[in-house]
Amino acid sequence: MADKRHPCWSRRHFLQRAGATGLLTAAGAGVMSRSWGNSSHADVGPRLPAGKDYKALICLFLYGGNDSWNLLIPSANEGSEVEEGFGYQTYASRRAGLAVKQQSLEISTGQVGSAAANPYHQKDAAASYLKGLYKVDKQWSVNGCAPELARLQQHNRLAWVVNSGVLVEPVDRQQYESGILPSFLFAHNHQQRYLATADGTAHESLGWAGRLADLWQSGSVNGIDHAHLFGMNMALGGRKPMFASQSAPERVLPAGKPLKMDSINQTGPANEQRRADVLNALITLPRRDLFEQLFASRQQTTMEMLTRLNAEWQNTHDYSSLTGSYGEPLFSMPDQGLIGLGDRLPAGLLRQLETVARMVEIGKRQGLRRQIFFVSMGGFDTHAQQANKHPLLLRNLSLSVWHFQQAIRALGMEDKVTLYSQSDFARTLQNNGDGTDHAWGGQQFVVGGAVNAGIYGAMPDLRVDSLQSVPDNRGRMIPGLANEQTLAALANWFGVAASDMIHLFPHLTNFQASDSVASAWLPLMKNT
Template sequence: MQSSRRQFLKTSAALGLGGAAGFMSDLHRFNAFAADTGGYRALVCVFLFGGMDCHDTVMPYDTGSYNQYASIRRELFNRYDNLDGGSTRERDRLLPLTLANASDFGGRQFALPPELGPLHDLVDGGNAAIISNVGPLVAPVTRAEYEARSAPLPPRLFSHNDQQSTWMASQPEGARFGWGGRLADIMLGASANPDATFTVISTSGNTVFLSGELAGQFEVGTGGPQDIRAISNDSYLGSNALPDLYESHLRARNESLANYLQQDYANAVGRSIDANRILSESFDLPAPFTTLFPETGLAQQLQVVARIIALREVLGVRRQVFFVATGGFDTHSNQANSIPNLHAGIAGAMRAFYDATVEMGVANDVSSFTASDFGRTLTVNRDGTDHGWGAHHFVVGGGVQGNRMYGQFPPSVLGHNQDSGNGRLIPTTSVDQFAATFGRWFGLNDTELNDALPGLSGFSDTDLGFFGGGVV
């Protein structure tokens, strides 16, 4: 029985029940927001734990730039699998991008590695874009300012835990609220959803990215919602009657509670049980799409997200934020044997997810994007790379102004104005600008964006343009 109690409390925490009373008490702080809540919109963060090597993801392709780049990375490139007599990082094996805004880069050309073929097709087809050199910033920073420490910098640079948190919440480890949760808070304050239950959903455990003052995280696994076993499994308690009795106790059905906190908690528990059942029963039915998802952890997480999105009308939601994640990107060594498989996993999962949204008719209403701790160094340590800062990321969706690269793409050489050392890129686009572009698409106005993203005030451009507005 004690073990079932622990399981229930863990599940209750995962469903955000502890924040139920806070939701009611804090609602007055948000109810003045007038965000656009029309239609349906969903954001899906695909977090790549460990720090994905941006230099090995979006590569220079014009001959001059490629040769400079390859000379720095030759030792690493020689370690890639030989297929048909050549490295998969040789120029003639890469997948060149035919960008609609290629003229913005002064004759420079770019390519993706072959393992990212499904994402390459989405970019070239106009349904995905690349955001170059994005990362945490307090304010714009040059190399000279960085070296002189004359401009404010994000704290604890190059630290995994701290930069993961800074990417998600603009503060190092210990942050309370993430920008996904903050965007959701604004939408809940504007009555986009009937309640907070299915507003922010994680398939990868508790995450600060989804943490808001109103938004409580609903956690699911790769098989869908997690049962509260003590009330859903007769054999678990050894009696047919006990599950109903235990549920009645949790809901306080036969009790008169004078304590408001106790009553609020019992009400929240009841709502969570009902919500879990709604989702569980829907997952017992066949998937509402025929798209085949790869048998990888990331793809299975995105398949669950797709199934929940399909239930948007049943759940009564108009705005949702999802978090999925995979790891393995801390490639200090053996990078040539790990990155190709990791790339293939990302590309296959995100392409299947996009195809499922097309099949369900919501491709224009769902946007997924990659994020990671940081990029990595351009220099190599024989068979790997070290922690970096700025990185290149993908945004995928039918509403994305794709077949473009946004932001400034630094030269793939050492010693340029955005090189903080060893080819660690000083970001030219901040995470706040990145988040604000999603927030505006989500329906927030300028006032609401500044409330949700306090660091946004340090930057003049608050719309990167990958949904059609702002500055490319």
């Protein structure tokens, strides 16, 4: 049932959403753009940070609620290393049959797939999933199905944010009934929306990245439109609420090479150009009303983008000499037999990340200063058969992120490109006999050369009656860090002024440690 308080679904917003979207139907699918009305910042003009540098952010969304308590795992011994409730013994007791063994695995200095401690030789996903851990510090370890993520941290390219999630204000078990909580806790669609808007009360209908694009891209100075054809925000595969804005465009691309204008009966540059000329003639015909004019304008923008993208794509980096964890070509998944989990891994996320890598290169070459991308991966709603499903998801995630980081390194842009993960929520510590159910606080990661590698946030007390646990005894951990505290750290690195932070993250001041709003965000990023 729709939340009636959410203004995004009013008739006015629905008409704006439909009328401002352009789709090149002649190509079967294409580049879409969206804006949501008139910007309240149109008279301000672009407010990009001074300089000529380039930076990109990539949001990697794990749809369904990733069981991150089985990705980054409490592995310290209680009594000798940490207090009771804060280590492996309580974790293992609460997880029961889904507890990953405390056995320590080794990360190969060469190809991950050739490591002596490689857990995949059994060709059994569940056995590999639960076999052991890669230690990252005294308190935490990474699941054996994600050695690339462990190695990225070992190379000082990855940070973990532990027990974080959607919050409006800090709460604990005692304040659970009386405090201000995010609406509709544990519901997929609502928690996804709150992550997109950075507002756990549903007061905002626009995405935080859309609001930033309005600040930085909208309006004109001396009659010159400063918004680039590509825009700042780009989603792979479909429109995303994170990019909903007042006027700044959202571009949507399919994963892979840009679409081309192919002739109905023949291929080749000459026929492709004739097809484009015919479409352009149709688009530029006189229009009778504003909607037709708007639609034609969007179609023309799409054609211009496709033309430019196809020309630029041919000149992007040649990755043919680079390989992944098993010696496979960089932008392909390794053979099923090499992975040894019994099932082939799909390459959907990897194709999205390849597109992002090439768009980063193109965007920088085109003179764009800032870009934000959205990529995603589904399947994380593991109510059943988690021991067989989750290892394949983690293996895919780890490999894809590793491949992407190697591509960005090859471009010489590690310090300028940062990827961060999000998911609806984490899962219950208590398993339901075959999987886990919707919970709240969990682990996320941030990857890039500008990242201050390490662990951010405090390990919660995992016991049933702890102050960090929701009082339903299922092991739903109350977040100790708000999602906005990570986003604010990334936005600060991106160049967002402190004075604009509250416009992007309305509840950020609830997490301040002093009078300065800067005290709310984490020291995740280097000053680059």
